[in-house]
Amino acid sequence: MSIKLVAVDIDGTLLTSKREITPEVFEAIQDAKKAGVKVVIATGRPISGVKQLLKDLKLDQEGDYVVTFNGGLVQETATGKELAATTMSYEDYLDVHQLSLKLGVHMHAISKRGIFTPNRNIGKYTVHESSLVDLPIFYRTPEEMKDRNIIKMMYIDEPALLNRVIEQLPADLYERYTLVKSAPFYLEILPKTTDKGTAILHLAEKLGITPDEIMAIGDEENDRAMLEVAGTPVVMENGNPSVKQIAKHITKSNDQSGVAYAIRKWVLN
The missing domain is CATH 3.40.50.1000 (HAD superfamily/HAD-like)
Known part of the structure; x- marks a missing residue:
């Protein structure tokens, strides 16, 4: 065919x-x-x-x-x-953010209008992503993320650290979301569907x-x-x-x- x-x-x-x-x-x-x-x-x-x-x-x-x-x-x-x-909820954001703190990995969330990071010391891979996709970066606390239309979130960090983080991810995270590694330093977190x-x-x-x-x-x-x-x-x-x-x-x-x-x-x- x-x-x-x-x-x-x-x-x-x-x-x-x-x-x-x-x-x-x-x-x-x-x-x-x-x-x-x-x-x-x-x-x-x-x-x-x-x-x-x-x-x-x-x-x-x-x-x-x-x-x-x-x-x-x-x-x-x-x-x-x-x-x-598809979009992700504020509850999704809070869960992914809390896990990032526990595991010690940088993260950010992306909408059609920007990249939002809770990391006051913005990670270099967030800066890289901003340059790659032509989106501005905004530092926002979790409390300031309530009304954002988040399409995906990402754990972004040095490849060796990110690999260790992936090994520690709880099984229920895979049950709730689609997780895909798109680069050695990117783990993308999306709605399950x-x-x-x-x-x-x-x-x-x-x-x-x-x-x-x-x-x-x-x-x-x-x-x-x-x-x-x-x-x-x-x-x-x-x-x-x-x-x-x-x-x-x-x-x-x-x-x-x-x-x-x-x-x-x-x-x-």
């Missing part, structure tokens, strides 16, 4: 290690669009962190869609109309596309859900070894235009 929708992760997948789009990737995406294939960016970033990429790739036009916040938000790129959105796979299936259903007609391309654990629901899961050569185990195909690395290779070999061929 032919591929009608290609879901593509950004960091470590679409972009090179220098955070660039190669000419080969750009041309392959344009050729896929001309062939009637929906190319959908699916990322952990907020919408502010993908707007320029969507423009550069001409994926900001009528009929284009984007998945952000690791599945927390699905919307039309041209109009901003939301097809699906939120992941890239659920978001892509929701969009595909609206478009009349079946799972067998979906290709997903990714490299990290936060891509696992969409790789598992896609009929054609493709993992980058530079991808996480555990994620490669569920791939139908391994494409070239992000520095070798692996997204372009995958589209041309398994979609347009």
Whole structure:
């Protein structure tokens, strides 16, 4: 069955290690669009962190869609109309914050408008995230977070410390939330019903596309859900070894235009 929708992760997948789009990737995406294939960016970033990429790739036009916040938000790129959105409660925030204090790990919460940290000494990875996704940072006490529309929260810290924290997380946290490691220094905490796979299936259903007609391309654990629901899961050569185990195909690395290779070999061929 032919591929009608290609879901593509950004960091470590679409972009090179220098955070660039190669000419080969750009041309392959344009050729896929001309062939009637929906190319959908699916990322952990907020919408502010993908707007320029969507423009550069001409994926900001009528009929284009984007998945952000690791599945927390699905919307039309041209109009901003939301097809699906999830948020987290103030009680969720308090629980995640209290656990961060107990475990000694930096954290922040993200909305469409900013990154909110309770850490007076703002962690360097919160600063990194702000730069990456083009969102301002706000220091706010837990009491000041009551009326925020939080889409996701993150534990962010040095990789070795974060790994130790993950080993200490209580089992009920996994029962209550979706936890995905999107980088060595990022652990993302989302509503239990939120992941890239659920978001892509929701969009595909609206478009009349079946799972067998979906290709997903990714490299990290936060891509696992969409790789598992896609009929054609493709993992980058530079991808996480555990994620490669569920791939139908391994494409070239992000520095070798692996997204372009995958589209041309398994979609347009």
